[in-house]
Amino acid sequence: MSKDLKYIEFNVEKDVSTIILNRPPLNVLNIEMLNELGSTLKSLQDTGNIKLLVISAKGKAFSAGLDIKDHSPEKIEKLISVFHRVFYLLNGFKVLTLSVVQGEGAFGGGCELATFCDIVIASEEAKFVQPELKVGVIPPIAAITYQKMIGKHGAYEMLFTGKEYKAAQAARIGLITKAVVEEKLDIEVNRVIKKITASSTIILKMLKQAMTRTAEMNFEDSLKEVERIYTKSLIKTSDLREGLNAFLEKRKPLWKNK
Numbered sequence: 001m002s003k004d005l006k007y008i009e010f011n012v013e014k015d016v017s018t019i020i021l022n023r024p025p026l027n028v029l030n031i032e033m034l035n036e037l038g039s040t041l042k043s044l045q046d047t048g049n050i051k052l053l054v055i056s057a058k059g060k061a062f063s064a065g066l067d068i069k070d071h072s073p074e075k076i077e078k079l080i081s082v083f084h085r086v087f088y089l090l091n092g093f094k095v096l097t098l099s100v101v102q103g104e105g106a107f108g109g110g111c112e113l114a115t116f117c118d119i120v121i122a123s124e125e126a127k128f129v130q131p132e133l134k135v136g137v138i139p140p141i142a143a144i145t146y147q148k149m150i151g152k153h154g155a156y157e158m159l160f161t162g163k164e165y166k167a168a169q170a171a172r173i174g175l176i177t178k179a180v181v182e183e184k185l186d187i188e189v190n191r192v193i194k195k196i197t198a199s200s201t202i203i204l205k206m207l208k209q210a211m212t213r214t215a216e217m218n219f220e221d222s223l224k225e226v227e228r229i230y231t232k233s234l235i236k237t238s239d240l241r242e243g244l245n246a247f248l249e250k251r252k253p254l255w256k257n258k
Helices: 031-043 076-091 109-116 140-161 167-173 182-197 201-214 219-232 238-248
Strands: 008-013 016-021 052-057 096-101 105-107 119-123 127-129 178-180
Touching: 008 031, 016 031, 031 076, 052 182, 076 109, 076 140, 096 109, 096 182, 105 109, 109 119, 109 127, 109 140, 119 167, 119 182, 127 167, 167 178, 178 182, 201 219, 201 238
Parallel strands: 016 052, 052 096, 096 119, 105 127, 119 178
Antiparallel strands: 008 016
């Protein structure tokens, strides 16, 4: 964990990297905190044998969003720049990302950060809210991503009325992956992490590559792209052969991650 980080914590345990938001009590995202988050994500771009990035938080909520104090005329361009840099980096991430939303939930920019991850697990009482219009701003990331997640009508209602969803409702409409009782949140997160990390690093990356590259393509182009990944890259890996051999020999695979 870097000693230079003031508002986030970062550690690597085996094949899982974890970023923990730590600006109590509500992890309000100011420019300095966003700079730390962006720099940490940048350092992880060459992920090596890392299979998963987990973003979680300490305190009463995952994050209450961007710091109102940084919306001043002299700071706003810098704030938006460092905030958007986080999403540029996450969007290009080669490994799966998982956010863990505890306590009161995720609001504004915090909601955008949590829901941008590939998998989102939240405690049942956590709320997901985009209240930007109430303070005269708009949610830039949500305006782009939510229509794809929850459909046009759901996205318009959520963004234009500030409708809040508890985690179970958010899971039902597709905004997050899963809601669990707070006492079992860590147990469920660890269960999902164990499931994911049981697979080969390189195969996990190729599956994510296939899904992200084809997300905006039509079916024919998508299938061609997945076929290219399969026949030009996947088929050449040692872990493909190991996985097939392990299945035939009725044993657990010994991944080489290459």
